[in-house]
Amino acid sequence: MTTDALPTEVAAWLPSFVADELRPEMIDGWVTRTSSAIRRELPEIASEPDFVALLDDAVKEHWLAFLAAFVQPDFQAHLPRAGSRMAREVADRQLPLELLIKIYRAAQQESWRYVTGVVNALPTDQIDHAALLIFLWGRASSWIDAAITDSTEIFHAENSRHTKGVAAQRYEVVKAVLAGESTDARRTSAALGGYPMSVRHTALILETADAYAIDELDRIVRDVANRLGGSNPLVVHPGGRRLWAWIGTRDQPNLDGLDGLRPALDAIRAVMYAGAPAPGQDGFVSSHDDARRTLRISASGGRPAPVMRYDRVELLALLGCSAEVDRFVDRVLGPLGSPDEPTARIRETVLAFLSHGGSMEDAAEKLCVHRNTVRYRLGRAEELLARPVAKTGDELRLAIQHRAMFHATEGQD
Secondary structure (H helix, E strand, O other): OOHHHOOHHHHHHHHHHHHHHOOHHHHHHHHHHHHHHHHHHOHHHHHOHHHHHHHHHHHHHHHHHHHHHHOOOOOOOOOOHHHHHHHHHHHHOOOOHHHHHHHHHHHHHHHHHHHHHHHHOOOOOOOOHHHHHHHHHHHHHHHHHHHHHHHHHHHHHHHHHHHHHHHHHHHHHHHHHHOOOOOOHHHHHHHOOOOOOOOEEEEEEEEEOOHHHHHHHHHHHHHHHHHHOOOOOEEEEEEOOEEEEEEEEOOOOOHHHHHHHHHHHHHOOEEEEEOOOEEHHHHHHHHHHHHHHHHHHHHHOOOOOOEEEHHHHHHHHHHOOOHHHHHHHHHHHHHHHOOOHHHHHHHHHHHHHHHOOOOHHHHHHHHOOOHHHHHHHHHHHHHHHOOOHHHOOHHHHHHHHHHHHHOOOOOOO
């Protein structure tokens, strides 16, 4: 609705109303009333005097800008400078966006109380109250809605800039720690946002093939922290589709709970590499090194499992893959090392049997097959090995694991 569409008496009233409201004492009264109403609604603001001063400036500039645009036929709402500063300040103080929105809604409620009082004080025989209220409230609502929209955009932009700056700083601190350049644990902890260096650290490296799943990796890290009983995890983004994280715990964590994350990792085509938990700043470094070794040896073979733990592949990581190790594997496995699929299933069964203390029942449960199937495959393995599986040493399990880790793709199309 424009001023031209208003009844003559309303259009004639507007200039005098604006002129009266622009008097210094009226402006001061507006700021006092509105700012007080906001502080009553949000008492947490009162404990920040510098923020209250910024709030007063924003209230004053909003009112002056609104009055200037108020009587224009082509009403244009815009965010004054103090409003932009307030949005950035809320983001810089790491306050929630909800607080900013509540500030504007409280101001809107106070505006409604004020304008209804002004309108009700006018003689009903001289001006149409309903038409005037519709006009006033329509423009006030448009102004508030536009201010919230613009403030939200500024908040998100500032919050993103701040987050990226903090993330970049933490990444540089982490690199310095990993390179052995940082020795003061307290200073390091402060630079990492309070992440404690005196606890036991379980380092994680997560990577995904899905470019849109990076944020999901953060959620998985928080899930890991809950499963291990850790505090807030430390997360840094070294670039690409990879994430580094550390979970701090007071006691030695049980990593078996990580296997429960397989479905979530599979859903985003991600793999998690976990280092062995270790204490102190040295443990912070060594656990990350373990995770990196796990990643390296996984990359040497076929597609890794969703959860890869260093404590499960430590000996393989230390041995690596060389001509000497391959000769050892070939000697131990003999015909059981054949790359064909039936033999690969036999090796998988033998590994499950040995990994579960020689229990056929546990191996069958692990492989989701019948106990007789396990018995049959073990018999075939003994034929190929020319010796009993149950009486072999750890070298057979190591050889099968090495074959699966480093040569899993051999014989496949």
